[in-house]
Amino acid sequence: MQDELCAPPTPVGVLTARMKCGDEGAWREFHGRYFQRLLSYLLVLSRGQEDTARDALQATMIRAVRHIRRFETEDALWKWLAVLARTAFLDEVRRRRRYRSMLDRLFHRESALPADLDPFAGDRLMALLESNLASLPEKDRALLEQKYIARESVRAIAGVAGTTEKAVESRLVRLRRQLRTLMLDQLNKL
Amino acid sequence: MNPHAHDPLMRDVLSEGSDFETSSLDLTLQEVRRRRGRRRQRTAILGVIAVAILTFACLVREPNQSERRMAPDVAVTSPSVALVHTTVGSLEIVHTMTGDFSVIDTPVVASSALEIADEQLFSLLGERTGAIVRSKNGRAAFLLVDTDQRPESRPH
Numbered sequence: 539m540q541d542e543l544c545a546p547p548t549p550v551g552v553l554t555a556r557m558k559c560g561d562e563g564a565w566r567e568f569h570g571r572y573f574q575r576l577l578s579y580l581l582v583l584s585r586g587q588e589d590t591a592r593d594a595l596q597a598t599m600i601r602a603v604r605h606i607r608r609f610e611t612e613d614a615l616w617k618w619l620a621v622l623a624r625t626a627f628l629d630e631v632r633r634r635r636r637y638r639s640m641l642d643r644l645f646h647r648e649s650a651l652p653a654d655l656d657p658f659a660g661d662r663l664m665a666l667l668e669s670n671l672a673s674l675p676e677k678d679r680a681l682l683e684q685k686y687i688a689r690e691s692v693r694a695i696a697g698v699a700g701t702t703e704k705a706v707e708s709r710l711v712r713l714r715r716q717l718r719t720l721m722l723d724q725l726n727k728l
Numbered sequence: 729m730n731p732h733a734h735d736p737l738m739r740d741v742l743s744e745g746s747d748f749e750t751s752s753l754d755l756t757l758q759e760v761r762r763r764r765g766r767r768r769q770r771t772a773i774l775g776v777i778a779v780a781i782l783t784f785a786c787l788v789r790e791p792n793q794s795e796r797r798m799a800p801d802v803a804v805t806s807p808s809v810a811l812v813h814t815t816v817g818s819l820e821i822v823h824t825m826t827g828d829f830s831v832i833d834t835p836v837v838a839s840s841a842l843e844i845a846d847e848q849l850f851s852l853l854g855e856r857t858g859a860i861v862r863s864k865n866g867r868a869a870f871l872l873v874d875t876d877q878r879p880e881s882r883p884h
Contacts, residue, residue: 560760560761560763560764560767562757562760562761565756565757565760566753566757569752569753569756573749573752573753574735574738574739574742577742578738578742581742592748592752595752596752596755596756599752599755599756599759600755600756600759602756603756603759603760603763604759604763663738664732664734664738667734667737667738667741668734671734671737682737685737686734686736686737686740687733687734711744714737714740714741714744715744715745717737717741718741718742718744721741
């Protein structure tokens with residue numbers, strides 16, 4: 539107890555304390571840090587259903603604003619967020635199911651709830667990204683790695699490749715869309 | 729959270745072709761502002777209630793012992809002084825009482841005294857007879873005839 543009282547505040551402790559006070563800067567920082575992780579988690583839970591994942595994500599953020607409290611560790615904060623995301627997702631599924639129940643009965647289709655609610659299920663999306671990245675042609679993979687791993691600018695990549703920046707941007711957009719489609723399809727088949 | 733090498737790519741892949749992240753941040757900040765406004769409102773209401781309760785309590789409660797006005801201290805005590813009472817025309821002409829008496833210095837309360845003119849003083853007497861006697865040194869004395877002590881028939 540004495541050790542806890544004397545322990546210096548952790549970065550997560552400071553961030554969550556500021557969030558509790560309604561500090562907008564802290565909420566921006568939190569959103570920047572957790573948006574992608576929560577979306578990945580919810581995409582896995584929803585098996586690639588983007589609309590469901592997005593609505594559940596926004597509901598999670600609103601619940602976080604309403605119920606935020608101080609957390610001292612990253613792990614504790616993430617587990618709490620995962621619980622909020624899971625309940626928001628289940629509420630969203632139930633809400634959508636009411637509208638789709640007639641169609642489900644018509645096609646004898648089951649709108650099953652996800653069996654796996656592991657808080658680290660979102661890591662699977664990263665695994666899918668890596669496997670899909672590995673399956674791309676060498677030239678495309680090299681372009682993505684230059685941009686996202688080596689952090690080279692589009693101008694530098696275009697200069698080396700002897701092409702225009704616009705052409706490089708177009709290739710990057712096409713590759714990102716291709717990866718996205720592959721990942722969401724794979725999630726849907728899980 | 730351990731940053732992954734592919735985090736930037738994942739971010740761009742997930743946000744490709746939409747501004748969902750921006751709109752999500754806007755909605756989140758709106759909720760933060762709404763909550764903050766509600767909290768301020770609640771604090772203000774509690775403050776008003778507290779002031780109202782304090783005001784009400786101050787109005788209805790009786791003054792306690794420490795707030796009661798204390799009697800002034802005795803300023804002078806003179807021993808062995810006689811008080812002489814003389815009744816004009818009665819059997820008892822002189823009545824003398826011996827003993828201590830105290831001179832009590834009372835504070836001047838401005839609102840408890842009202843200065844009035846001589847005519848107003850006489851109008852207060854009604855049927856009784858009185859007079860103001862002024863001496864050369866500026867002093868004045870008010871004399872009042874006590875009709876109860878006046879003899880009904882004085883023997884000549």
